[in-house]
Amino acid sequence: MDVEPNRDAPDLRDAHRFAVQAARAAGRLLRRGVRGEVHARAKDDSGDLVTDLDLAAERLIVDRIRARWPEHGVIAEEGGEYAPDTTWAWLVDPLDGTNNVAIGLPAYVVGIALCERGSPVLGVVHDPIAGRTWSAVRGQGAFVHGADLVGHPLRAARRPVPAAPVLAWTQGHGVRRDDSTARALKVVLDTTARRVLQLWAPLLAWVMLARGDIDGIVGYRPEAVDLPAGVLLAAEAGMAVRALDGGTFDDRYGCPADRRSFVAGPPETIDRLVKLVTAAQWIEPQVRRLTPVSLGSVGW
Structure with a gap:
C-alpha cells in the first residue's frame, strides 16, 4: 500500500543546516564549561551521571528546535519528551560522554537526529574538542564539516581486512553486571579482537567507524537516544x-532494548563480524554458571 506523502515534512536541507549550527552552538557551550x-x-542507580553542562546544552538545542519547528516532537536525553509527534521527532543527546567529562577525559560529543516515523533521516555529531562536525542525510550520504558549515562528502577509508579487528563495544546503562549475554560477548571480543575500545561515548565510536578508523562496533541493548544518529x-x-x-x-527509535543490539562494520567483513558475535551463544551457558565477583566482597 502506498504511503501518502507528508505535506508537513521539513526541508531537509534547512533541517541539516539548522542541526549542524545547533550542535556547534552546544559544543561551544560545553567547551567553555569544561x-x-x-x-x-548520579542520574539514577545505573551509575550514569549528569552535569549542569548536559542540562544547559540540552536546553539550548531544545529551545532552538521548539522555536523553529514547534509542531515536531523532541525527545531529549535529560529532559524527556516535549510535545511528542508520531511523524517527526528530534532526538537530542547534548553531551555524549558525560562520564568522561566527569573524570577530565576530553572525549565527548553532541548528537542530534531527526526521525520520520521513528527512522532517522538526518544525523549530526559534533566534537567540541576537535572542532569538527559529521553529519548524514538519508539517501544523500555522509559529510564532514570544517570551520564553515559546508559539508564535504565522507566515505569510510577502506582498511585492509585485519587478522584481528579493532572493535568498539557499547552497552546500555541498564545492563547488569551479571548479564550472561553481555559477558559472553565480551569474552568472545576480548579473545578475538586486537583491541576492544570502550569509549563511554558511543557516538564517538560511530564517527570512528564512519571514517574507517576502526573495524566494527558491537552494541548490546544500547541507549536509544544517541543510536539513530x-x-x-x-x-x-x-x-x-x-x-x-x-x-x-x-x-x-523506541524499539525495545533487546531489539537495539547490533553489529556494524564494512560490508566486506560484516559476515565475519556477525559470525564472531554469534559464537557467544555457544559459551553463554558456561558463562551463566560463573558468578561475577561482587565489588562488595572485595571491600570497594
Missing part, C-alpha cells in the same frame, strides 16, 4: 549494520 569545575551527580552516519558512509543474529537491523 574549563571550569564540573559538578557531576550514529547508525545513519555509518550507513551513509558505506557501513553495514545488522542485528546480532545477522538479520535486518530495525533502526526505528
